[in-house]
Amino acid sequence: MTKKQRALLCVEALKKEYPDAICSLNYKNDFQLLVATRLSAQCTDARVNIVTPALFEKYPTVEAFAEADVADVEEIIRSCGFYRTKAKDIIGMAQKTLSDFGGMVPDNIEDLTSLPGVGRKTANLICGDIFGKPAVVADTHLIRISNLLGLVETKDPFKVETALRKLLPPEESNDFCHRCVLHGRAVCVARRPACEKCCMADFCKSAKK
Structure with a gap:
């Protein structure tokens, strides 16, 4: 499986698991x-x-x-x-x-x-x-989860952003980042990932089988 194929599987799995991909910060403008x-x-x-x-x-x-x-x-x-x-x-x-x-x-x-x-x-x-442009928000959740999934092999935010821009469909990239934050808080927590509950376990390189 190529990284791009894995990325597409991740996009679809997270979309199904977290249909509402929104920023958790409150704002009006x-x-x-x-x-x-x-x-x-x-x-x-x-x-x-x-x-x-x-x-x-x-x-x-x-x-x-x-x-x-x-x-x-x-x-x-x-x-x-x-x-x-x-x-x-x-x-x-x-x-x-x-x-x-x-x-x-x-x-x-x-x-x-x-x-x-x-x-x-x-x-x-x-x-x-705000502007609906393709974006990759390389926060701690995205960096950690992307590495665990095998999509990237770096913790450098700019390199993660650059790599994911090549792997993710542009129209999905921003929502993918929001969903990784939700997933990182709910399932793939840093100290003890709940692989048995993960919607991406079947194709995650780090999943505990």
Whole structure:
């Protein structure tokens, strides 16, 4: 079986197991997703979803974030960890979005990664979820599961992204990433994968037979 054949089997198995492939972060617009994703670094999505309602109520627009007091943002997001860096990045993202992109969140990876605190993982998420473009969000779940499945042999996020772009149908890649997150939380957990419950066990290279 080739990697591409295995990838297609994985896509179909996960689609059947998790029909609703959605981002677990709560947001109402593109900039809110950008902010929520920045907050999610080294923090659970559940915690971010607790913090963002108050943050978005106080700062409802890109303009409001651009003029925000950094100490106030720090206080609101403190429980997300690394709050000083994240607050500085969020305000910087808003300011650069206004100054360089007319207040509109960019729709491509190159421009998105020019924003403070935005790496390829976040940029791919925005491209996929907001703009409907083919995207590969190389987070810890995707990297771990792709290696276990035998689709990739690297833990480098960029190399994983590049490899999966070649293996996955473009129209399926973004949802595949969301489904890997769901699967990584529910079944293929890092410490003890439940291979006996896995919908991909029959063709997973690492499955315990």
